[in-house]
Amino acid sequence: MTATPDALLASLARRLGQDRVLTDPSELVVYEADGSTMHDVTPRAVVFPRGTEEVAAVVQACLANGVAFVARGAGTGLSGGAMALDGGIVVALNRMDRILGIDVEDRRATVEPGVRNLAVSEAAARHGLFYAPDPSSQAVCTLGGNVAHNSGGPHTLKHGVTVNHVLGVQLVTPWGEVVRVGGPDRPGYDLLALLTGAEGTLGIVTEVEVALRRIPEGVRTLLASFPDVDRASAAVSAIIGAGIVPAALEMMDDVVVGALEAAFGFAFPSDAGALLLVESDGPEPGLDREAADVAEVCRAHGALDVRSADTAAERAEVWTARKKAFGALGRVARHYYTQDGVIPRTRLPDMLRHVREVAARHGLRVANVFHAGDGNLHPCILFDEDDAATRAKVLEAGAEILRHCVELGGSLTGEHGVGVEKREAMALLFSESDLELMRRLSDAWDPAGLCNPGKVLPMGAGCVELSPRARQAAL
Amino acid sequence: MTATPDALLASLARRLGQDRVLTDPSELVVYEADGSTMHDVTPRAVVFPRGTEEVAAVVQACLANGVAFVARGAGTGLSGGAMALDGGIVVALNRMDRILGIDVEDRRATVEPGVRNLAVSEAAARHGLFYAPDPSSQAVCTLGGNVAHNSGGPHTLKHGVTVNHVLGVQLVTPWGEVVRVGGPDRPGYDLLALLTGAEGTLGIVTEVEVALRRIPEGVRTLLASFPDVDRASAAVSAIIGAGIVPAALEMMDDVVVGALEAAFGFAFPSDAGALLLVESDGPEPGLDREAADVAEVCRAHGALDVRSADTAAERAEVWTARKKAFGALGRVARHYYTQDGVIPRTRLPDMLRHVREVAARHGLRVANVFHAGDGNLHPCILFDEDDAATRAKVLEAGAEILRHCVELGGSLTGEHGVGVEKREAMALLFSESDLELMRRLSDAWDPAGLCNPGKVLPMGAGCVELSPRARQAAL
Numbered sequence: 007m008t009a010t011p012d013a014l015l016a017s018l019a020r021r022l023g024q025d026r027v028l029t030d031p032s033e034l035v036v037y038e039a040d041g042s043t044m045h046d047v048t049p050r051a052v053v054f055p056r057g058t059e060e061v062a063a064v065v066q067a068c069l070a071n072g073v074a075f076v077a078r079g080a081g082t083g084l085s086g087g088a089m090a091l092d093g094g095i096v097v098a099l100n101r102m103d104r105i106l107g108i109d110v111e112d113r114r115a116t117v118e119p120g121v122r123n124l125a126v127s128e129a130a131a132r133h134g135l136f137y138a139p140d141p142s143s144q145a146v147c148t149l150g151g152n153v154a155h156n157s158g159g160p161h162t163l164k165h166g167v168t169v170n171h172v173l174g175v176q177l178v179t180p181w182g183e184v185v186r187v188g189g190p191d192r193p194g195y196d197l198l199a200l201l202t203g204a205e206g207t208l209g210i211v212t213e214v215e216v217a218l219r220r221i222p223e224g225v226r227t228l229l230a231s232f233p234d235v236d237r238a239s240a241a242v243s244a245i246i247g248a249g250i251v252p253a254a255l256e257m258m259d260d261v262v263v264g265a266l267e268a269a270f271g272f273a274f275p276s277d278a279g280a281l282l283l284v285e286s287d288g289p290e291p292g293l294d295r296e297a298a299d300v301a302e303v304c305r306a307h308g309a310l311d312v313r314s315a316d317t318a319a320e321r322a323e324v325w326t327a328r329k330k331a332f333g334a335l336g337r338v339a340r341h342y343y344t345q346d347g348v349i350p351r352t353r354l355p356d357m358l359r360h361v362r363e364v365a366a367r368h369g370l371r372v373a374n375v376f377h378a379g380d381g382n383l384h385p386c387i388l389f390d391e392d393d394a395a396t397r398a399k400v401l402e403a404g405a406e407i408l409r410h411c412v413e414l415g416g417s418l419t420g421e422h423g424v425g426v427e428k429r430e431a432m433a434l435l436f437s438e439s440d441l442e443l444m445r446r447l448s449d450a451w452d453p454a455g456l457c458n459p460g461k462v463l464p465m466g467a468g469c470v471e472l473s474p475r476a477r478q479a480a481l
Numbered sequence: 482m483t484a485t486p487d488a489l490l491a492s493l494a495r496r497l498g499q500d501r502v503l504t505d506p507s508e509l510v511v512y513e514a515d516g517s518t519m520h521d522v523t524p525r526a527v528v529f530p531r532g533t534e535e536v537a538a539v540v541q542a543c544l545a546n547g548v549a550f551v552a553r554g555a556g557t558g559l560s561g562g563a564m565a566l567d568g569g570i571v572v573a574l575n576r577m578d579r580i581l582g583i584d585v586e587d588r589r590a591t592v593e594p595g596v597r598n599l600a601v602s603e604a605a606a607r608h609g610l611f612y613a614p615d616p617s618s619q620a621v622c623t624l625g626g627n628v629a630h631n632s633g634g635p636h637t638l639k640h641g642v643t644v645n646h647v648l649g650v651q652l653v654t655p656w657g658e659v660v661r662v663g664g665p666d667r668p669g670y671d672l673l674a675l676l677t678g679a680e681g682t683l684g685i686v687t688e689v690e691v692a693l694r695r696i697p698e699g700v701r702t703l704l705a706s707f708p709d710v711d712r713a714s715a716a717v718s719a720i721i722g723a724g725i726v727p728a729a730l731e732m733m734d735d736v737v738v739g740a741l742e743a744a745f746g747f748a749f750p751s752d753a754g755a756l757l758l759v760e761s762d763g764p765e766p767g768l769d770r771e772a773a774d775v776a777e778v779c780r781a782h783g784a785l786d787v788r789s790a791d792t793a794a795e796r797a798e799v800w801t802a803r804k805k806a807f808g809a810l811g812r813v814a815r816h817y818y819t820q821d822g823v824i825p826r827t828r829l830p831d832m833l834r835h836v837r838e839v840a841a842r843h844g845l846r847v848a849n850v851f852h853a854g855d856g857n858l859h860p861c862i863l864f865d866e867d868d869a870a871t872r873a874k875v876l877e878a879g880a881e882i883l884r885h886c887v888e889l890g891g892s893l894t895g896e897h898g899v900g901v902e903k904r905e906a907m908a909l910l911f912s913e914s915d916l917e918l919m920r921r922l923s924d925a926w927d928p929a930g931l932c933n934p935g936k937v938l939p940m941g942a943g944c945v946e947l948s949p950r951a952r953q954a955a956l
Contacts, residue, residue: 191823191892193899199674249695291767348666417666424668439660450925
């Protein structure tokens with residue numbers, strides 16, 4: 007019954023309607039890459055199913071024709087996870103964007119996978135509720151993508167990542183069946199945790215149920231400036247060591263500070279070598295004490311200035327400094343390549359020295375943004391040329407930084423995922439026996455090898471070639 | 482190379498030493514059952530390995546001889562999960578009970594699987610730290626068993642269950658390899674979440690790394706009595722609805738109240754039909770307000786009395802009422818059979834009416850203990866005869882209660898696991914397609930079917946026959 011690929015496209019057009027099957031090369035360009043700096047791969051086609059049954063039909067048709075498929079949300083991913091390798095098709099879910107229901111009493115929302123992250127909190131706000139995980143791309147990125155990457159955000163430190171907030175999903179399995187995974191106190195194997203962060207390699211999520219939280223009664227936001235990252239890092243360790251769990255603990259280095267000043271005219275103390283954003287939230291009682299404790303710790307560790315953002319407008323301005331940090335880098339360099347690594351929080355100063363040493367050795371500049379509380383760093387390697395020689399240096403510097411993260415007892419990725427970019431680097435972190443556990447699972451669920459192939463697990467084929475294009479992507 | 486089973490035992494004796502291989506029937510009796518009310522199954526043998534390498538050697542020997550194996554900790558499980566079916570051997574881990582290290586700065590402990598739950602908190606206490614999940618059996622039960630069952634406890638409501646606190650494990654896979662699973666920001670599939678709660682069917686954990694938390698700065702414990710469970714349940718909903726997240730929210734009904742009065746001479750208001758234990762913990766600021774808010778909600782919902790336990794001794798007494806509730810039932814009945822179901826919290830009053838109606842129809846009495854905040858109920862069916870007719874009624878009543886939990890949108894088990902007892906009931910909650918996902922996984926990881934067989938997944942062979950023996954087991 008195996009038909010030719012053309013027969014697949016014809017059958018999909020019959021099933022979905024011709025206008026929901028893109029095959030024109032000029033239209034496919036948009037789907038060649040995600041927000042990362044990968045080589046482009048043109049998909050065979052892009053299809054836009056309208057619901058679970060249509061997604062299942064697409065998967066079944068792909069299976070019948072031996073064609074690979076990959077789900078895609080807003081395409082804001084940063085590891086090439088939504089690229090259609092092996093001549094596959096893209097199953098675009100961004101038009102499946104309905105909020106199916108909000109249950110105020112039980113504090114949960116049921117949404118289609120193409121719903122934007124921020125849209126959930128916007129819809130829940132009038133009930134005093136919000137959806138906690140907040141990737142910096144939250145205005146654009148989708149819940150389906152968040153589930154695939156187990157996305158976090160600046161408030162991960164206190165509020166956790168996607169897996170802590172997903173209650174259940176509807177899934178089209180790699181063999182084309184529709185199942186429900188999750189629910190209250192699910193006995194048996196925790197398949198929901200397994201699917202969350204599986205980067206779309208274990209099926210396509212077509213409905214997501216998430217927990218909502220009460221909007222915190224109060225918020226205190228502080229922006230502290232330090233002479234250097236060492237002292238800011240020591241303050242981070244001291245804050246955590248004091249038993250304080252801020253909602254967010256974000257750090258930016260002097261290069262970012264300079265870029266922010268150039269781009270937005272922020273007035274930081276002229277010798278500020280690092281900024282630390284500390285946010286506390288929760289019930290009002292205790293918040294003032296927590297903020298005062300944080301300020302005191304910062305000053306004791308050499309803060310030049312501790313500014314409290316007392317109004318909503320001031321808070322928005324402080325968060326602008328953090329959220330536009332990547333955008334501001336455009337003022338100091340034409341291009342940048344962002345790494346995503348994790349280290350034990352206490353090793354931040356060591357790591358930063360390493361990052362700078364690596365960059366200097368390759369003749370490159372680097373700007374650093376950290377989710378400091380989580381030990382998650384985003385060194386952005388700046389460069390002004392995209393000729394092959396510079397590109398190779400940038401990639402080598404990125405790889406060196408990543409290897410050092412692992413050497414320090416950290417990890418390959420905090421939140422951007424493995425995708426294509428880091429699949430070979432998985433061998434730095436996992437033994438062959440460790441990887442065998444994952445391969446058995448992947449083989450059992452996707453025996454045809456058609457569900458987002460070429461991602462997450464090493465192929466043993468050496469590193470994928472990267473094309474570091476300039477990205478001003480939301481991060 | 483397949484040897485006879487006797488050859489297996491001989492080879493295990495050579496590897497471990499004869500004193501670490503029990504085969505004498507009089508010694509095997511202890512290992513016939515766990516804390517549940519199952520039929521006894523005599524294992525072929527019980528072995529006591531002394532470390533990861535020996536566990537791996539045992540697994541490899543079992544594989545070579547086609548003999549099943551099951552890990553066992555303290556045997557406090559309540560679903561028959563540690564029973565050696567299919568003529569298998571028990572791999573007893575309770576002597577692997579060393580605390581391997583406590584890292585105060587990073588707040589983690591590394592322990593062998595036979596370490597008792599409470600021993601971790603005891604060892605961490607001098608650093609101001611504790612291990613949060615606190616099953617009522619915590620003085621006895623082991624970390625390995627906690628990982629297998631993803632155990633919770635009264636403080637689950639705020640502090641989460643085992644999966645929220647396990648950072649990594651060393652695992653002997655069902656095919657006899659030693660791997661590490663977990664670590665900071667693990668990319669790829671979340672195998673740690675998968676293993677946690679897999680009830681020992683995906684390998685044997687030989688080392689566990691857990692997160693420790695700071696001992697809360699302050700605690701407030703209230704014991705409120707209500708005329709009936711309906712009003713206590715309404716108070717529970719109102720407390721949660723007010724945005725308060727107590728550390729614990731435990732309820733007991735009038736039968737339990739009577740038993741506690743008879744057993745320990747507690748003086749509750751004479752018309753108390755339900756007790757509600759509410760504990761708040763955290764930083765001191767805010768705790769008094771939270772306790773006052775809880776007390777006010779309780780009074781507004783008809784509390785007869787709200788007692789504050791202000792000293793450590795008073796708190797211990799209040800917790801005695803909760804933790805000895807099961808023991809106290811011995812004063813009002815010779816035997817009891819405990820069910821473990823979950824319902825949406827708001828359905829507690831409906832569910833309780835159903836429980837009583839079912840019990841009355843079968844001519845049985847029932848006592849109820851709830852983790853009310855989680856909607857997790859433990860109806861204890863009381864009976865004074867263990868003749869076959871009564872036993873059948875008790876089991877039928879238990880099954881009816883469980884079915885109703887599922888009908889109300891709840892679940893089969895809150896914390897006791899599926900094991901043997903509820904494996905056929907899994908079909909109430911999961912479709913064949915849903916179960917197929919789990920079977921593929923189990924088949925991929927345990928192709929020989931020798932790693933704790935006969936647990937978790939339905940065999941399609943009808944219900945396992947139960948023997949409701951009286952248990953005064955820690956719960």
